[in-house]
Amino acid sequence: MNSTITDTADLVPHHPTGSTDPIGDGATCPSTVSVIGQRSRSWVSTVLVSAVAVVVSIPVLVIVWSIVQPSTDVWQELWATRLPGMIQDTATLLVAVLVGTLVLGTSLAWLVTAYQFPGRRVLGWLLVTPLAIPGYVLGFVWLDTLQEPLGARGVRSIWLCALVLTITLYPYVYLFARAAFREQSQRSIDVARSLGCSRTQAFWRVVLPMARPSLAGGVALVGMEVLTDVGAVRLFNVSTIADGVLRVWFGTGNRNAAAELAVLLIGVAIVLIAAERLARGRARFTQSGLRTGLHVERLRGPRAAAASAIGWGVFTLAVALPIYRLITWAIEARRTDQTATVAGDLGFHLMSSLRVAGIATLACLALGLLLVAGLHRRRIGGTVLARLATLGYAVPGPVVAIGVLVTLAAVDRLGWLPDGWLLVGSFVGLIYALVVRFLAVAYQGIESSVGKVSPSVVASARTLGAGRFRVATQVELPLAGAGIIAASVLVAIDTLKELPITLILRPFGTETLPIWVWQATSESLWVQAAVPSLAIVAVGMVLVAALLWALEHGAETVS
Amino acid sequence: MNVDSLARFRADEATATVPTRMDFTLDLPRAALSVAGVTRHIGGRDVVDRVSFDVADGELVVIVGPSGCGKSTLLRAIAGLDPMTAGRVVLDGTDVTALPPEKRRIGLVFQDHALFPHRRVDQNIAFGLTDLGRADRTRRVDELLELVRLPGVAKRYPHELSGGEQQRIALARALAPDPAVVLLDEPFASLDPSLRDDVRTDVVEALRNRNAAAVLVTHDREEALALGDRVAVMSDGRMLQIDRPDEVYERPNDRFVATFLGDASFLPDPDAPDIALMVRPHDLSITPGGSDAVAARRYLGAAWRYTVRCSDGTEVDVDLAAGPGTTPLGVGDACTVVVDAGHPLHRLPA
Numbered sequence: 001m002n003s004t005i006t007d008t009a010d011l012v013p014h015h016p017t018g019s020t021d022p023i024g025d026g027a028t029c030p031s032t033v034s035v036i037g038q039r040s041r042s043w044v045s046t047v048l049v050s051a052v053a054v055v056v057s058i059p060v061l062v063i064v065w066s067i068v069q070p071s072t073d074v075w076q077e078l079w080a081t082r083l084p085g086m087i088q089d090t091a092t093l094l095v096a097v098l099v100g101t102l103v104l105g106t107s108l109a110w111l112v113t114a115y116q117f118p119g120r121r122v123l124g125w126l127l128v129t130p131l132a133i134p135g136y137v138l139g140f141v142w143l144d145t146l147q148e149p150l151g152a153r154g155v156r157s158i159w160l161c162a163l164v165l166t167i168t169l170y171p172y173v174y175l176f177a178r179a180a181f182r183e184q185s186q187r188s189i190d191v192a193r194s195l196g197c198s199r200t201q202a203f204w205r206v207v208l209p210m211a212r213p214s215l216a217g218g219v220a221l222v223g224m225e226v227l228t229d230v231g232a233v234r235l236f237n238v239s240t241i242a243d244g245v246l247r248v249w250f251g252t253g254n255r256n257a258a259a260e261l262a263v264l265l266i267g268v269a270i271v272l273i274a275a276e277r278l279a280r281g282r283a284r285f286t287q288s289g290l291r292t293g294l295h296v297e298r299l300r301g302p303r304a305a306a307a308s309a310i311g312w313g314v315f316t317l318a319v320a321l322p323i324y325r326l327i328t329w330a331i332e333a334r335r336t337d338q339t340a341t342v343a344g345d346l347g348f349h350l351m352s353s354l355r356v357a358g359i360a361t362l363a364c365l366a367l368g369l370l371l372v373a374g375l376h377r378r379r380i381g382g383t384v385l386a387r388l389a390t391l392g393y394a395v396p397g398p399v400v401a402i403g404v405l406v407t408l409a410a411v412d413r414l415g416w417l418p419d420g421w422l423l424v425g426s427f428v429g430l431i432y433a434l435v436v437r438f439l440a441v442a443y444q445g446i447e448s449s450v451g452k453v454s455p456s457v458v459a460s461a462r463t464l465g466a467g468r469f470r471v472a473t474q475v476e477l478p479l480a481g482a483g484i485i486a487a488s489v490l491v492a493i494d495t496l497k498e499l500p501i502t503l504i505l506r507p508f509g510t511e512t513l514p515i516w517v518w519q520a521t522s523e524s525l526w527v528q529a530a531v532p533s534l535a536i537v538a539v540g541m542v543l544v545a546a547l548l549w550a551l552e553h554g555a556e557t558v559s
Numbered sequence: 560m561n562v563d564s565l566a567r568f569r570a571d572e573a574t575a576t577v578p579t580r581m582d583f584t585l586d587l588p589r590a591a592l593s594v595a596g597v598t599r600h601i602g603g604r605d606v607v608d609r610v611s612f613d614v615a616d617g618e619l620v621v622i623v624g625p626s627g628c629g630k631s632t633l634l635r636a637i638a639g640l641d642p643m644t645a646g647r648v649v650l651d652g653t654d655v656t657a658l659p660p661e662k663r664r665i666g667l668v669f670q671d672h673a674l675f676p677h678r679r680v681d682q683n684i685a686f687g688l689t690d691l692g693r694a695d696r697t698r699r700v701d702e703l704l705e706l707v708r709l710p711g712v713a714k715r716y717p718h719e720l721s722g723g724e725q726q727r728i729a730l731a732r733a734l735a736p737d738p739a740v741v742l743l744d745e746p747f748a749s750l751d752p753s754l755r756d757d758v759r760t761d762v763v764e765a766l767r768n769r770n771a772a773a774v775l776v777t778h779d780r781e782e783a784l785a786l787g788d789r790v791a792v793m794s795d796g797r798m799l800q801i802d803r804p805d806e807v808y809e810r811p812n813d814r815f816v817a818t819f820l821g822d823a824s825f826l827p828d829p830d831a832p833d834i835a836l837m838v839r840p841h842d843l844s845i846t847p848g849g850s851d852a853v854a855a856r857r858y859l860g861a862a863w864r865y866t867v868r869c870s871d872g873t874e875v876d877v878d879l880a881a882g883p884g885t886t887p888l889g890v891g892d893a894c895t896v897v898v899d900a901g902h903p904l905h906r907l908p909a
Contacts, residue, residue, distance in 0.1 A: 187673040190640050193660040194667040195687030195736060201661075205686070209677045 049374035052367055053388040056436050059403030060391045064266065066259035066406070078248070078261070082239065090240040090268065093162055093233070094226050100166030101222045105173025106215060108314065110203070113181040116296050117304040123311035124178075125548055128171050130318040132540025134497040134514065135168045136231025137533040140521045141322040143235055161236035165229065167318045169222045175551075176218035180211035186294050199297075223272045227265050228397035230500045231514070235521060241265050242500065245398040249504060255406050262399035269394050323537060329530030336527075345516070350535055353512040356502070357495040360434035361442075364491045365484075367435065368442030372450055386443070393440030401504035404433040430505045437501060438491045445487020449480035486550035493543045496536065590649070591616045591772030592637070592740040597646030599629070599636050607633045608796035609646070614740060617770040619763065620801070621787030623777055625819070629796040630776045634742050637774070638665050650739040666733030666741035666771075670748045672725045674717040680704075680728055681713040687736035703731040706765050722750050723758040730762055734769055741766065743775040747782065759786065780820050784808060792816045810905050811837070817907065824875040826898075827909065835909040840864060840878040842900035845888070849895030853888050863887050867896055 112124045130138075142164055146155050184207060192202040208215075233240050241264050249258040299307055367389075375386050392400055408423035423429045453476050461475045477484075499514045506515065513532040520529035590613040599607040607629045614620050622630045636643040639660035647656045655663045667673075674683050684700045691699065704710050707727040717725055726746060733741050746762065747755050763786055766773050777783055783790045784804040791801035792815070799813045811817035814825065817837050824843075825835040841862075845851070850870040857864045862878040865888065869875065875896060881887070888894060898904070 185671075185673065187669050187671065188675060190635075190638070190660070191667050191669070191673045191732075192675075192686070193640070194638055194663070194665050194738075195732070196661045196689065198659065198661050206675060210675070212677070 045374045049371060049385055049389075052371060053385040056367075056439055057388040057391050059400060059407045059433070059436050060266075060395050062406050062410075063259050063262050063395075063399055063403040066256060067263045078244070078257070082244065086239050086241050086244045087264070089158060089233075089238050090227070090242075092158055093165070093238060093240060094223060094268070094272075096159065096162035097165045097169065097226045098219055098223060100162060101170040101173045102215065102219055104166060104314070105170040105218060106177045106208075106211075108170070108311065109174050109177035109181055110207075111307055111310065113178055114294055114297060115307055116298040117307040119308050119311065123308075123315065126315050126319070127174060127311060128548060129315070129541065129544050130168050131171045131493060131547075132544045133168055133319060133322055133537055134231065134499075134517075134540075135165050135225075135229055136235060136499065136514070136517060136521065137326075137529075137536065138168050138318070138322050139164045139232040139235040140526055140529060140533075141325045144526050145321070145325065156235075156237040158236065158238045161232055161238050164232055164236070165226060167314070168232075169225050172221045172225075173215060173218035176214040177211060180214035181207065181294060184210060184294060189294065220273060224269065224394070224396060227269060228500060230398065230503070231518060231521075241268075242396060242398045245402060246500060246503065249402065255402065255409070258402045259406060262396075262402050265396045265399050266394075269396065273394060323534075326530045326534045326537065329527045330534050333527050333531055346531055346535060349511050349513050349516050349532055350539075352510055353496060353514070353536075354539070356430065356434070356510070356512055357492055357498075360431050360438065360495045361488055361492045363431060363435050364439050364442040365488045367439055368446045368487070369484075371439075371443050372446045390440035390443055392436040392438070393444075395437070397437055397498065397500040398504070400433055400437045401501040404429060404436060404501075404505060408432075425505070425507050427507050427510065430502065430507060430510070433501045433505050434495050434498065437498075438494055441491050441494065442487050445490065446480070446484050449483025449487070450476060452483070453479045482550045482553040486547055489543050489547040489550060493540060493547070496539060496543070590614065591618070591651060592774070593647075593649040594633075594637060595647045595649070597633065597636055597648065598644045599632055599641065600644040601632075605644075605796050607636060607643070610793075610796075610798045611646075612791060612798060612801050614772045614774060616772055617767070618788045619766060619773045619775060619786060620789050620791060621775045621777060621783040622791045622793055622798075623780055623783035623819075624793035626778055628793045630778075630793050631744055633793070634744050634774065634776050637740075638667055638742055639663050664736070664739045666736070666738035668726070668729045668733050668741065668743040668746045670745040672717075672729040674725055674729055674732070676717055678716075679713070680715050680717065680720070683717065683728060684732045684735050686732060699735060703735055706734070706768060707731045708761055721754075723754045726750065726758055727761055727765070730765060734765070734771060739772065741771050741773040743773060745777055746775065748777070748779075784820065790820075792819060794819070811907070814907060817905075822876050824873075825907070825909075826873070826875070826904075828906070833909050835907045836904040837907055838875065838898065838900065838904060840876040842898060842904070843875060843877040844897045844899040845877050845879065845894040846897060847888065847892065847894055849893055851894050851896050853890050853892045853894060855890060856887060865894075867894060869896060 108127055112120055112127070139161070142160070143155055146160070150160075188206050188210065189199075189202045192206045193199070197205055227240075227242060229240075230242050230246050233243050241261060245258050245261045245265070248254060248261055371386065371389055395403075405424065408429050411417075412422050412424055417423070457475060457479070458471060461471045466474065497514060499518060502510075502512055502515060503518065506512070513536045516532040517529045517536070520526075520532070592614040594613070595611045597607055597610045598605055610633055612620065622633065624630050632641065635641040636646075637648055639648075639655065639658060643656075647654060649655065650663060650665070675686065678686070681697075681700045681704075684703055685696050688696045688699060700713060701710070704713060707730055709724055709727055709731075712720060712724065712728070717728070720728065730741075730743075730746075743762075747759055750758055759782070775786065787804055789801055790804045790807050792799045792807060792811075792813075794815050800807050800811060800816050802810075807816060808820050811820065814823075814835075817823040817825075822840050824838050824840075826838060828834040828836055845853075845865060845867060851867050853865050854868045854874060855866040858881065859878070861881065863881050865877045865879060867875055867877055877896060879885075879887075
């Protein structure tokens, strides 16, 4: 493995194969020499890359700009009535889920990395699968399951909502933590132990602090997902800011009020990221030199049984139980007279979902490759352009949706398009918003994979007579291929589950699976929500399997 | 080959005995570290095979051997990082065989220094000083920085230092809790050759100043001979010989030891068929003409290294001083090998 990974070079907020940085510093990759991108220094590439960066960042900048406009009546009314509660609920939920995912994700990652016990290998994979189950699906399954013991009132609590989100979102932290633990060297632990630390103390004083940037990267993603979530919070009657944006938009149709509320979300996101940045200072977290890997301790007897039980327990709560409940409901739905409509609806919604997710993923992949090729190792302006293009990563979904809406409405008002054509409410508008939100995921995954290709491999290829194009297509892309696939799959999973952007921007007639679930669960029709939920989970599982394959494969080709 | 010249340098039977393996006993003042019969069995093979040795207070023992000979495994076993199959490790009179590494009072320095990248230099050094108060800790850190001659880097991060500086900080960190023994695993291997000498000198000096007992593992024979108070040669998991550097070089008890520490050829003793005489290339000379022939030659700067095929079929290496005006023999030239050692030749079992 190339050991020249520095904390600025290895920015993979959404890409769990590398050590990470919670927010993209973008294109700087100082220690690697890469051919991808070297060629495209012409003005064409500069114009293209700048155009992408500007177009993608406009909706976010529009939202930020909205704060300088005078407050509307709606905003003032909100401030006087519901806003303090929203802020409090958002903060409570955020803190609870961040702490929860950090503890759960990190401990599970440590369990499967440092200990050997029955089922360890299988669990290592299965513990990622909650990624395939959206919070708004797990939410209604648990809601129904816990209704009897807790009662209709008790069940709709912010703490239960936090628990549901923790269980669906911990895989982000888990994947990052596992990658970080795998990269660490046993020697650090050896030295710590020779200096008087027990194994446990070495974990707290050395292993954990060194994994901090990766953990922060995972936690930052979780934070963004919590701020984005509108499905699970609605189920549990938690009124967060994101929920407020949605309510304001659908209740009053007032763009400005929604935008101003959305600024609050950006503020929370920035505080989240800046806090970790400041805490890190000049310290580095990657080691140069030999990576020997951590020694695995074999657990025996009751301790091994306990380790297995914890892993299987989490898997049961997060995946097995919900899938079981969904299947029984789906069978019930088939038995009742809705059968014909359900089957017809399923095909229609599934195709709709696949079309949206597929096109958005391809767009992110294509633009991500374009950005990496155009920005790789670019000194002047590269960082700024990359930051612009990946702003959407730090912006919760409802904000992106409102920002895109405002932008598209402005373009429509200009009247450049042919008569009768409107961007607002069009398929293009929806894809545009999804690209704004998820381009960073693709970009940073591709960037980090290409950055990890060893400079000496590229140099060898060049001296063997391979031209730049051949090196890019036959050496760099195959080596980075698994990482690029992993990034694309993550985008696909995200767009498949996506709710708030689709809710706000979907064109008439575009009914995705999450929309179906949303509509059914709004009226507490669990049985009806089961069929589309199962479809999401099924497609999600396939994608998670592809992701795991790519991560595993990527680890092989890089090392 | 001129047999008469050989006869002249045959060792006096009274002074040269054929040593048997590992039968040395040394009068050590007190053993800081005592290793007895340490064995590590991995995958059907003894990677470390019944190794025993002592290290005195303030002594630096260098373990040298080819890669894969088990020297690093031995070090890890002494540190308690890996379990051992058999044997005992005694530190300062206390049997620590059953203790985990954190209870052993051992300092460790690795090739890749393994400094904690997320801690400043002073925090790295203070890592093992948990039972000191803040003021004492600061004082100790300053004292150690002084010792490794790097005052003023306390507030820097490891990546802000050069490779040599990182290695000296790693030593300071290992010395901080005042360990009974410091174990160094190839500490200079990843340093630039130009830096290596300086860092070596500083590290050894720091160890001497603290009067610290130390075991250093290396594959570099010159490093071993130059640094060690005693040098131990390992091969295939066994410690073949441990003695003063000049002793192991001049009086190896084994052909492997002889050839690993320097080039050597072995000549049959005309009178005793079970004894071989060790000659280093500088112990031999050649004269033009005769029944031997030059098979190859190589320029070493100070000397020409000839490989000569003798009339009886054996091949020996011979160093002949080089310099302006000297005309080297060519490959294929006829010559005669003459023993010109100036000391009795060392005798080994054939």
